[in-house]
Amino acid sequence: MLIRRQRAVVAVALSAAAVLALSACESGPGKGAPQAGASTGPAVVAPGKPGEPARRISPEEAARLLPDESPNGADFRYAQMMIAHHRQALTMTALAPDRASSPAVRKVAERISAAQRPEIDAMEGWLKNNGGPREQGAHDHHSMPGMASEAQLKELRGARGKAFDELFLKLMITHHEGAVTMAAEVLSEGNNVLVEEMANDVIAQQTSEINRMRSL
Numbered sequence: 001m002l003i004r005r006q007r008a009v010v011a012v013a014l015s016a017a018a019v020l021a022l023s024a025c026e027s028g029p030g031k032g033a034p035q036a037g038a039s040t041g042p043a044v045v046a047p048g049k050p051g052e053p054a055r056r057i058s059p060e061e062a063a064r065l066l067p068d069e070s071p072n073g074a075d076f077r078y079a080q081m082m083i084a085h086h087r088q089a090l091t092m093t094a095l096a097p098d099r100a101s102s103p104a105v106r107k108v109a110e111r112i113s114a115a116q117r118p119e120i121d122a123m124e125g126w127l128k129n130n131g132g133p134r135e136q137g138a139h140d141h142h143s144m145p146g147m148a149s150e151a152q153l154k155e156l157r158g159a160r161g162k163a164f165d166e167l168f169l170k171l172m173i174t175h176h177e178g179a180v181t182m183a184a185e186v187l188s189e190g191n192n193v194l195v196e197e198m199a200n201d202v203i204a205q206q207t208s209e210i211n212r213m214r215s216l
Helices: 008-026 059-065 073-093 103-129 150-158 161-189 193-214
Strands: 044-046 055-057
Touching: 073 103, 073 150, 073 161, 073 193, 103 161, 103 193, 150 161, 161 193
Parallel strands: none
Antiparallel strands: 044 055
16 A cells, blocks of 8 residues: 655755756856845746646745644554554564474564564654653553453463464464554554554555465
């Protein structure tokens, strides 16, 4: 799934680059210095509405036209909940090396662990850069989509060999499906571009892993 919002930032940046290139071509030998009082800052070309021509605007006006992508409550909720969600996945994958009988299951667990540790770091960094965790009210982490219950985790810890492989795959597929659900929700309700990018990464990566685990 691609990021849903059209990025005005990209359009403005490309247009600005085009204007700078045009200005460089026009200011060859024989051209005098800018007239007194003229703006020395580069103009920005803002694309017009359908059927309307583009227009040149100042960088300050271009900045005012950029969409407000400040984080909202859905963004903070997603980051805080997904950190807890990922941590449970790491708890589950840590059991695989000593309990799984299938090399393929151990490999899947290794890949999940390698992917989700950096994602936790990224979400924690995002929270820090945006003022830290926000109060979410009373919330039971085990009510999040796909989270394994304490009883299920206890059963997984006690399983060995093929029984572990089957239970691990069952629980982890459900866990990943829950993460995809959460990511889809923040794409619908959130407002911050970095959270959108992280959510899109979760959807792409975990959908691929679900398909891989179902094939085992």
